[in-house]
Amino acid sequence: MNFVGHHILTVDQFDRADIQRVFKVADSMIPYANRERVTRVLEGAILGNMFFEPSTRTRVSFGCAWNLLGGEVRETTGIKASALAKGESFYDTARVLSGYSDAIVMRHEMMGSVAEFAAASRVPVINGGDGANEHPSQALLDLYTIDRELKHNGKRIDQMTIALVGDLRFGRAVHSLCKLLSLYTSIKFRLISPEALALPASYIESIQAAGHEVIQTSNLQEGISKADIVYVTRTQEERFDSPEEALRYKGLFRMNQAVYTEFCQPNTVIMHPLPRDSRAEANELDNDLNDNPNLAIFRQTDNGVVIRMALFALILDVVDQVDASSRPVNWYTARRF
Amino acid sequence: MNFVGHHILTVDQFDRADIQRVFKVADSMIPYANRERVTRVLEGAILGNMFFEPSTRTRVSFGCAWNLLGGEVRETTGIKASALAKGESFYDTARVLSGYSDAIVMRHEMMGSVAEFAAASRVPVINGGDGANEHPSQALLDLYTIDRELKHNGKRIDQMTIALVGDLRFGRAVHSLCKLLSLYTSIKFRLISPEALALPASYIESIQAAGHEVIQTSNLQEGISKADIVYVTRTQEERFDSPEEALRYKGLFRMNQAVYTEFCQPNTVIMHPLPRDSRAEANELDNDLNDNPNLAIFRQTDNGVVIRMALFALILDVVDQVDASSRPVNWYTARRF
Amino acid sequence: MNFVGHHILTVDQFDRADIQRVFKVADSMIPYANRERVTRVLEGAILGNMFFEPSTRTRVSFGCAWNLLGGEVRETTGIKASALAKGESFYDTARVLSGYSDAIVMRHEMMGSVAEFAAASRVPVINGGDGANEHPSQALLDLYTIDRELKHNGKRIDQMTIALVGDLRFGRAVHSLCKLLSLYTSIKFRLISPEALALPASYIESIQAAGHEVIQTSNLQEGISKADIVYVTRTQEERFDSPEEALRYKGLFRMNQAVYTEFCQPNTVIMHPLPRDSRAEANELDNDLNDNPNLAIFRQTDNGVVIRMALFALILDVVDQVDASSRPVNWYTARRF
Structure with missing residues (x-):
């Protein structure tokens, strides 16, 4: 696709x-996200960070990515006070805010609101x-993380084994990631979920049609045993009809260091789209993994910043100007990447 | 008035x-709002964007105008967490925040809170x-839009015919606009509303005392037939005693393309302070007008940015420095003006 | 302590x-806070202004201090939409947001959340x-204000008399200030409160152990009669079990101009951590003191900006670079300091 001036609405666009183009630009953003250098390439540009469904982490990540390119952020963090709540159409809201x-x-x-x-x-x-539908930058940062982690282990996305664990029915991060992975070759999918939260059939069919192997199971140990990547998800309770229904599925699969040691390959990478639910009744990814160097969950969120910087730089056509307007950082920094 | 260092509280100040001074400065802001050039004239200056009554569009418009001049924005978007809710006086809040x-x-x-x-x-x-009282930048952007639209049609504000439609009782945008229009000559006002939502008598008397013609009617077709400008408003349901009472007046007057074609002059300009209520029960301004080039509602909101930039530049005394600190935009932009 | 790269969690660190180091740096920030000069020393740096308990004034003060050093601010203003509300640990939130x-x-x-x-x-x-626990920048700005006000009156913190008035039990500002004052010599503390809202015994013991004099009283006039500083506080109703309980203590001590004239020394400085509750049932610090030049409450909040600028400059190690990246302000300003 041509990125310049285009919307990023769905992973189907890529x-x-x-993807390689986005990843290459993301790589070039690391010195800025890592606070080794500062660039001012978007100085004077304004991002409208319009979160009509509230969010802290994704909102701040996008805002931060824009700031790291030198631009300003105006934002909103709810719908109650918005004109949408007074009967305004998405058409009108878009015409106004895009000014x-x-x-x-x-x-x-x-679902579909952002496209409209x-x-x-x-x-x-x-x-x-947009609801249970799409969150393409999350899918890209997940894939970018998989790519970097596997390279670090001398492996590639093609031919890898990935275990997807938990609520595969409502987790949009998983859905979008599956679509992107379908573009690669001969991946072995292990789908680990209770039957009621299985990955929807349409996704399974697409994966298989693209030549990948799919095995569904409700046995965690079996599913993760050969995995290069174990991608754990939270039960999306906000998508269930009732909190009680969601509660039935919380805590069904619990990854922890003991399970890892007994059933995983050495260097199996553990991912999670975050937030992980650390309350006792859920705890799908135990804190005793925090010192495991293969726990990549915070590298994922760090990667989110450079992926979002890359998307901004691509759609605003400044990729080739970033370095030219840069200089070393002059304040105390902690290294992250 | 002398703008430098002064408050902008009411249209009565102008x-x-x-007004001509504001409009001339606003014209000079178009290249910046239109993303042809970037200025950094207010780099290092901070705007306190204090919206104790929540708002998305006006808040973002002011913040964006300040950012386009190069300044930073700190803001608040509600009253619950504010010291005002803990019994603090406007005096104290102002002394603190102005630091x-x-x-x-x-x-x-x-009403009156902002002046206090x-x-x-x-x-x-x-x-x-400030409640049902004043919103001077809205009145200025409305008047600026009328001025630009009429000029484009070879007309002037003096001697024009303007139809004001809908909730003329509670719509502060209409009230302030009427005050500003009174400064011009020989305007023909057509006030179209149900009797219960008529423009308050004091406004009508002021308009007439300034030598303008006023005709009140509850007949939409008759009222708009000779109009150069048709200014439609939303029923301000938040100002009514109950939502049920407001509902009685929703949908009484509906402007749409069929009405426009049958009853309006060619080039009659349609305005609305937005948001328009596009729900079926209201729909005072139909979406089938969206392709009508005389629909000026989004040019209004675009004009809001340059009007607010002009007010900031005037009160902070940087009008003559804006261009000196400017440069061309170096990223992808869509033209707006 | 070494400030560079360190957290500021409690006044116990200092x-x-x-303190002298912070105050000296704060002094050097006055030209910037006073809008005589602009510095860009933190241009490109991002502050995460994470207010999971909402606040307007402290949040804006920190954000403004960062902006005045040239940096950008990303922020959050509540907890409902945060991952913390979905069961995320402080550990995870910190790992993510610090990226x-x-x-x-x-x-x-x-309490303790920020340290975690x-x-x-x-x-x-x-x-x-962090709840009823600590708010170290408030204590520093209070002490900085005391220092400046006393110097202006030819006095010093050592040997001064300070009266603390009101809710000394729940007011964390008072608690932290007492700890800092303990570092000085031979201060006379007058603790004026109803018995139920007395300063907790541990604080009193620490003060006495440091060699200061403590007198507790529930008589306002007696307590303030020899004071160089009268520090009045609001009843912290949000910390009580019920609003009714808090109401019993509101309005017990009321400082006003008549009390000041009759019982205070000339040049007794009046302080308050703000907001003051100006509702009739509380009104602990009357508006008739607003023209009294010894009312230092707004100088306190102004001082908060330079104290926070100093903390940022110290922990990010840019103190010596601030002036080098500075220039005169080019817009209209009102002097504050």
Whole structure:
């Protein structure tokens, strides 16, 4: 795809070459995210960070990525006070807000809302999550993390084994990741979930149609035993009809150091789209893994910053100007990457 | 008036020369709002964007205008967490907050609150809306839009015919606009509303005392038939005693393309302070007008940015420095103006 | 202490030399807070302003201090939408958020939460208030104000008399201030409160162990009669079991101009951590003192900006670079300091 001036609404937009392009630009952003250098390439540009469904981490991550390119952020963090709550159409909201900024990130609980908004927007829009539908930057940062972690272990995405664990029915991060992985070759999928939270059939069919192997199981130990990547998810209780229903599935699969030691390969990478639910009744990913160097969950969120910087730089066509407007950081920093 | 260091609290502050001054400065801001050039004239200056009554669009518009001049924005978006909710006076709030910023925009639901705040503030304050009372930047952007649209059609504000439609009783945008229009000559006002939502008598008397013609009617077709400008408003349900009462007036007057074609002059300009209520029971301005080039509602919100930039530049005395600190935009942009 | 790269969690970290260091740096920040000069020393740096317990004034003060050093601010203003509300641990939240910014200010209602967060953070964290526990920047700005006000009156903190008035049980500002004052010599403390809201015994013992004089009383007039500083506090109703219980103590001690004139020394300085409760049932510090030049309450909040600038400059190690990246302000300003 041509990124310049385009919306990022769904992972369906990307082919493998696009992904490589995003990853290469993301790599070039590491010195900035890592606070070795500062760039001012977007100085004077404004991001409209429109989170009509509240969020802290994704909102701050996008805002931070924009700031790291030198731009300013205007944002909203709810829907109650918005014109949408007074009966305004997405068309109107988009026409108005796109007059204020150079790019927009939008989150809204309604599936398809961001695409409807983008159709009327006069500036590029990135989907920051539209309900159970899509959250493409999450899928890209997950894939980027898989790519980096496997390379570090001398492996590749093609031919890898990945175990997806937990609520595979409602977890949009898993859905979008499956679509992106389908672009690669001969992956072995291990889908570990209770039957009621299985990955929807359409996703399974697409994966198989792309030539990958799929095994479904409700046995955690069996599913993770040959995995290069174990991707654990939280039960998406907000998508269930009732909290009680969600509670039935919490804590069914618990990854911890003992399970890891007994059943995983050495160097099996553990991922999670976060937040992980650390309350006793859930605890799908135990804190005793925090010192395990293969726990990649915080490298995932760090990677989110460079992936989002890359998307911004690509759609605003400044990739080749980033370094030219840069200088060394002059304050105390802790290294992260 | 002398703008430098002064508050902008009410449209009563302006005479016709002041308005021309604001409009001339607003014109000079178009290249920046249109992302052709970037200026850093207010780099290092801080706006306190204090919305004690929540708002998305007005808040973001002011913040964006300040950012486009190069400054930073600190803001608040509600009253629950504020010291005002713990019994603090406007005097104290103003003394404190004016120590943090170079200018303040304030919205609060209580009439007169912003003036009370401004009296104690050590920095210039712009009224961003104080309940049913005033919202001067909205009136200025409406008038600026009327001026630009009419000029485009070879007409002038003097001698024009303007139809004001809908809730003329509670719509503060209409009230302030009427005051500003009174400064011009021989305007024909067509006030179209149900009797219960008529423009308050004091406004009508002022308009007539300034030599303008006023005709009141509850017949939409008749009222708009000779209009150069049709200014439609939403029923301000939040100002009614009950939602049920407001509902009685929703949908009484519906502008749509069929009505426009049958009853309006060619090039009649359609305006609305937004948000328009697009729900079926209201729908005062139909989406089938969206492709009508005379629908000026999004040019209104775009104009809001340059009007607010102009007010900031005037009160902070940087009008003559804006261009000197400017450079071309170096990222992808969509043209807006 | 060595400030560079360190957290600021409690006033217990500071000795008298540290305090002098902070105050000296704060002095050097006055031209910037006073809008005489602009510095860009932190241009490109990002503050994570994480207020999980909402606040307007402290949040804006920290954000403004960071902006005045040239940096950008990303923030959150509540807990409902945060991952913490979905069962995430402080450890995870800290690991994630510290990947986004160069420093973090955190407020959370739970005692000890900020220290727990800081232990996992990869960037320096400043405690912006953790429930009834600590709020070190408030204590520093109070002490800085006392120092400046007394110097202006030809006095010193050593040997002064300070009256602390009101809710001394729950007021964390008072608690932290007492700890800092203990570092000085031969102070006379007058603790004025109803018995039920007395300063906890542990604080009194520490003060006495440091060689200061403590007199407790429930008589306002007697307590303030020899004071160089009268520090009045609000009843912290949010810390009581019920609003009714808090109400019993509101309005017990009322400082006003008549009391000041009759019982205070000339030049007795009046302070308050703000907000003061100006409702009739409380009104612990009457508005008729607003024109009294010894009312230092707004100088306190102004001082908060330079104290916070100093803390940021110290922990990020840019103290010596501030002036080098500075220039005169080019817009209209009102003098504050």
